[in-house]
Amino acid sequence: xxxxxxxxxxxxxxxxxxxxxxxxxxxxxxxxxxxxxxxxxxxxxxxxxxxxxxxxxxxxxxxxxxxxxxxxxxxxxxxxxxxxxxxxxxxxxxxxxxxxxxxxxxxxxxxxxxxxxxxxxxxxxxxxxxxxxxxxxxxxxxxxxxxxxxxxxxxxxxxxxxxxxxxxxxxxxxxxxxxxxxxxxxxxxxxxxxxxxxxxxxxxxxxxxxxxxxxxxxxxxxxxxxxxxxxxxxxxxxxxxxxxxxxxxxxxxxxxxxxxxxxxxxxxxxxxxxxxxxxxxxxxxxxxxxxxxxxxxxxxxxxxxxxxxxxxxxxxxxxxxxxxxxxxxxxxxxxxxxxxxxxxxxxxxxxxxxxxxxxxxxxxxxxxxxxxxxxxxxxxxxxxxxxxxxxxxxxxxxxxxxxxxxxxxxxxxxxxxxxxxxxxxxxxxxxxxxxxxxxxxxxxxxxxxxxxxxxxxxxxxxxxxxxxxxxxxxxxxxxxxxxxxxxxxxxxxxxxxxxxxxxxxxxxxxxxxxxxxxxxxxxxxxxxxxxxxxxxxxxxxxxxxxxxxxxxxxxxxxxxxxxxxxxxxxxxxxxxxxxxxxxxxxxxxxxxxxxxxxxxxxxxxxxxxxxxxxxxxxxxxxxxxxxxxxxxxxxxxxxxxxxxxxxxxxxxxxxxxxxx
Amino acid sequence: xxxxxxxxxxxxxxxxxxxxxxxxxxxxxxxxxxxxxxxxxxxxxxxxxxxxxxxxxxxxxxxxxxxxxxxxxxxxxxxxxxxxxxxxxxxxxxxxxxxxxxxxxxxxxxxxxxxxxxxxxxxxxxxxxxxxxxxxxxxxxxxxxxxxxxxxxxxxxxxxxxxxxxxxxxxxxxxxxxxxxxxxxxxxxxxxxxxxxxxxxxxxxxxxxxxxxxxxxxxxxxxxxxxxxxxxxxxxxxxxxxxxxxxxxxxxxxxxxxxxxxxxxxxxxxxxxxxxxxxxxxxxxxxxxxxxxxxxxxxxxxxxxxxxx
Numbered sequence: 013x014x015x016x017x018x019x020x021x022x023x024x025x026x027x028x029x030x031x032x033x034x035x036x037x038x039x040x041x042x043x044x045x046x047x048x049x050x051x052x053x054x055x056x057x058x059x060x061x062x063x064x065x066x067x068x069x070x071x072x073x074x075x076x077x078x079x080x081x082x083x084x085x086x087x088x089x090x091x092x093x094x095x096x097x098x099x100x101x102x103x104x105x106x107x108x109x110x111x112x113x114x115x116x117x118x119x120x121x122x123x124x125x126x127x128x129x130x131x132x133x134x135x136x137x138x139x140x141x142x143x144x145x146x147x148x149x150x151x152x153x154x155x156x157x158x159x160x161x162x163x164x165x166x167x168x169x170x171x172x173x174x175x176x177x178x179x180x181x182x183x184x185x186x187x188x189x190x191x192x193x194x195x196x197x198x199x200x201x202x203x204x205x206x207x208x209x210x211x212x213x214x215x216x217x218x219x220x221x222x223x224x225x226x227x228x229x230x231x232x233x234x235x236x237x238x239x240x241x242x243x244x245x246x247x248x249x250x251x252x253x254x255x256x257x258x259x260x261x262x263x264x265x266x267x268x269x270x271x272x273x274x275x276x277x278x279x280x281x282x283x284x285x286x287x288x289x290x291x292x293x294x295x296x297x298x299x300x301x302x303x304x305x306x307x308x309x310x311x312x313x314x315x316x317x318x319x320x321x322x323x324x325x326x327x328x329x330x331x332x333x334x335x336x337x338x339x340x341x342x343x344x345x346x347x348x349x350x351x352x353x354x355x356x357x358x359x360x361x362x363x364x365x366x367x368x369x370x371x372x373x374x375x376x377x378x379x380x381x382x383x384x385x386x387x388x389x390x391x392x393x394x395x396x397x398x399x400x401x402x403x404x405x406x407x408x409x410x411x412x413x414x415x416x417x418x419x420x421x422x423x424x425x426x427x428x429x430x431x432x433x434x435x436x437x438x439x440x441x442x443x444x445x446x447x448x449x450x451x452x453x454x455x456x457x458x459x460x461x462x463x464x465x466x467x468x469x470x471x472x473x474x475x476x477x478x479x480x481x482x483x484x485x486x487x488x489x490x491x492x493x494x495x496x497x498x499x500x501x502x503x504x505x506x507x508x509x510x511x512x513x514x515x516x517x518x519x520x521x522x523x524x525x526x527x528x529x530x531x532x533x534x535x536x537x538x539x540x541x542x543x544x545x546x547x548x549x550x551x552x553x554x555x556x557x558x559x560x561x562x563x564x565x566x567x568x569x570x571x572x573x574x575x576x577x578x579x580x581x582x583x584x585x586x587x588x589x590x591x592x593x594x595x596x597x598x599x600x601x602x603x604x605x606x607x608x609x610x611x612x613x614x615x616x617x618x619x620x621x622x623x624x625x626x627x628x629x630x631x632x633x634x635x636x637x638x639x640x641x642x643x644x645x646x647x648x649x650x651x652x653x654x655x656x657x658x659x660x661x662x663x664x665x666x667x668x669x670x671x672x
Numbered sequence: 673x674x675x676x677x678x679x680x681x682x683x684x685x686x687x688x689x690x691x692x693x694x695x696x697x698x699x700x701x702x703x704x705x706x707x708x709x710x711x712x713x714x715x716x717x718x719x720x721x722x723x724x725x726x727x728x729x730x731x732x733x734x735x736x737x738x739x740x741x742x743x744x745x746x747x748x749x750x751x752x753x754x755x756x757x758x759x760x761x762x763x764x765x766x767x768x769x770x771x772x773x774x775x776x777x778x779x780x781x782x783x784x785x786x787x788x789x790x791x792x793x794x795x796x797x798x799x800x801x802x803x804x805x806x807x808x809x810x811x812x813x814x815x816x817x818x819x820x821x822x823x824x825x826x827x828x829x830x831x832x833x834x835x836x837x838x839x840x841x842x843x844x845x846x847x848x849x850x851x852x853x854x855x856x857x858x859x860x861x862x863x864x865x866x867x868x869x870x871x872x873x874x875x876x877x878x879x880x881x882x883x884x885x886x887x888x889x890x891x892x893x894x895x896x897x898x899x900x901x902x903x904x905x906x907x908x909x910x911x912x913x914x915x916x917x918x919x920x921x922x923x924x925x926x927x928x929x930x931x932x933x934x935x936x937x938x939x940x941x942x943x944x945x946x947x948x949x950x951x952x953x954x955x956x957x958x959x960x961x962x963x964x965x966x967x968x969x970x971x972x973x974x975x976x977x978x979x980x981x
Contacts, residue, residue, distance in 0.1 A: 043912055050915075052900075
């Protein structure tokens with residue numbers, strides 16, 4: 013039994029009953045009765061008072077009746093209810109919300125809302141199907157679980173076991189709450205008439221719907237009830253605590269293409285400001301923490317909307333030339349953990365297509381062949397000139413010129429060895445003699461980890477470069493390596509022929525070629541990192557020969573995929589947030605490759621954990637029953653009726669007593 | 673609808689309302705009996721333990737100086753030459769004293785204890801008068817003692833009746849003073865009847881002690897009304913403020929089974945204590961319900977108890 017307004021009833025009882033008893037004690041309304049002598053009565057009272065301090069109240073039927081009537085009145089004010097079970101029979105469809113917000117742990121025992129909803133649903137099923145022989149036909153039930161999409165967990169059945177097993181199968185998702193599909197499914201099983209207006213109408217008695225949700229339903233304003241009765245069980249506390257990462261982006265600064273910059277937007281759904289530590293990490297390794305303050309959310313009365321507080325955080329750019337999973341985490345713990353983490357996957361470094369023009373030796377070619385390139389074409393000088401002539405140099409990401417000097421240098425990205433290319437600003441003026449390297453600008457990506465101390469150059473092209481030409485390595489007799497970065501033209505020029513030095517014998521040569529080709533190949537490449545959301549499909553263009561394709565879910569579970577066409581692969585719907593890692597074996601190269609896809613919640617509907625107490629389906633307003641409420645039978649009318657009967661008996665007894 | 677305990681019967685206004693002629697006829701057959709034979713001022717119609725002048729021979733004894741020579745048995749003197757005095761059982765009159773409690777509490781109950789006492793006193797007095805006993809009546813209350821003494825003979829019946837009719841129940845009991853006065857003004861010995869409810873707040877012990885050992889054959893006739901004997905059966909219930917009609921003393925009660933039982937226990941204990949007190953001092957005690965038929969009381973109960981024969 014539960015009480016709706018216990019406090020009111022207790023206050024009433026406390027206000028009325030003690031005064032009644034007190035009145036009986038202090039000033040019992042007594043009739044005066046003259047008698048011959050009070051001597052014997054006095055003795056009797058003294059005897060009884062000695063025996064029982066409450067003798068005045070004992071067997072005082074009037075007081076007893078009045079007390080009983082008052083107690084019943086107080087009880088009826090407390091509005092007692094008993095769980096009546098499902099008395100209707102017929103068809104019932106249980107709609108259970110297993111969206112992201114149902115993962116919130118703002119419950120008394122810290123378990124997720126969904127677990128409470130499942131507990132109540134189990135109770136309801138038990139109550140409905142455990143009524144014994146006299147319970148009558150309990151009817152059939154169906155269970156639909158819904159988040160961003162709906163699925164039937166149990167079809168119409170009257171088997172308690174089947175229904176309970178179906179409830180056990182319901183798993184939390186990280187999707188948004190959309191009820192439309194669930195209602196459509198429910199109606200599909202209960203309606204089969206389409207009227208002249210094109211509206212589906214229920215046949216016979218429409219099913220009873222029972223909704224187990226927190227009421228944060230994104231598409232609620234588009235829904236109406238079509239004659240169904242709906243009971244809404246609301247789950248969650250009145251003042252949940254949640255700060256969510258609402259958006260995140262990763263960009264590469266134009267000037268420093270190997271760097272990335274991380275932005276995140278945080279929203280505060282609480283009614284007080286909060287301070288959060290926000291951490292950024294790369295492939296699971298924390299790189300930095302920023303502390304930000306987020307203003308309180310407020311309720312806009314005019315719009316009838318809760319507007320959360322919002323603040324952004326920008327992390328200092330850091331170098332990340334390779335592909336990685338960037339994660340931003342709000343370290344403040346709250347009631348919903350899954351929107352405290354957002355991830356973005358930077359695509360892996362693009363495989364470059366490189367052309368080597370007129371190699372004089374195998375040295376450069378060997379270095380290039382050791383790189384993970386998409387394609388390496390060795391062109392003759394003639395072929396290259398034809399490309400220039402047809403303006404097709406952009407077919408290659410990087411073109412390596414080994415002492416070949418074209419007539420013009422079209423826009424593109426070049427690594428040039430030996431003779432000076434026809435580029436303004438280099439100002440070659442002859443040939444230099446033997447020189448050593450004195451200074452290296454190792455902050456340039458191409459010069460990273462390139463040790464030129466042991467390099468001895470026999471001859472080189474002497475330059476008098478303009479100011480916009482950056483000298484990356486300064487030799488004892490002139491610039492050894494220069495970089496030209498102009499609009500459309502990026503070039504690194506090594507002033508000597510590699511064979512005129514001992515460089516091929518040094519490891520720094522391989523490092524340099526690798527750095528320079530990677531740097532030139534990725535210049536201007538914008539970082540496109542898309543975030544998926546639960547409910548969407550994961551699509552990927554894998555190489556045509558991809559084999560053994562596996563998808564590793566955020567839970568760590570792997571799923572083997574066999575798409576008919578790997579170049580147009582798709583998987584879905586996505587259920588969980590977190591990194592979804594695709595891995596495959598490239599048949600051409602025989603290597604195992606991976607690609608991470610980030611899935612983030614980024615939903616303010618789900619982040620707002622406030623329980624909606626009343627759902628509006630068009631004109632229908634459905635008040636929510638708090639978790640634990642069931643279908644109850646009110647007992648107060650019975651208590652009141654009993655109270656009235658007692659008052660009548662009391663009246664009758666009073667008149668009998670007054671008649672001597 | 674009558675109120676609890678308030679007498680509904682009209683007080684008697686004529687002597688024949690006090691005693692009916694049928695009852696008088698029946699009472700002519702009975703006499704007041706005393707287990708002792710008392711010496712009286714005049715020769716009455718009963719034997720005395722004293723040997724004396726009578727027609728009924730009792731014994732002889734030796735003549736001693738001063739004896740009345742009229743009682744010498746000269747025949748024996750002739751034969752034995754000794755003087756013997758003939759002794760006869762002497763017949764003496766009986767002094768019957770009736771004390772009526774005329775406190776206000778007596779006029780309560782249905783039937784009223786006071787009216788019942790008036791009628792009983794009339795009947796007993798009548799018996800005394802017609803049997804040539806010396807009858808004295810006393811009415812007592814807190815206002816004092818109202819006597820009517822030394823009546824004898826049937827012609828005084830009207831006078832006694834008129835006196836009884838004039839009595840009114842009022843005031844407190846005044847029992848102690850009344851008993852002291854009666855014992856002091858006592859003349860000779862006799863039977864004393866006290867008609868009262870004996871419910872005295874000051875107690876009955878002191879008053880009765882005045883009478884103990886005074887030569888009276890005392891009968892305490894405790895008159896109680898049905899309302900006093902069983903208030904529950906008589907209809908007493910509810911939450912009541914019981915007020916004493918004599919002194920306005922108040923007892924607030926909620927009538928319950930337990931209380932009524934306790935009341936009855938107390939009443940029995942009270943009466944038992946009175947009876948024990950009386951027996952210890954050679955007095956008789958009897959409790960009389962005021963609804964008891966006077967005929968039955970006089971012709972049956974009192975005969976069985978030895979007051980009448």
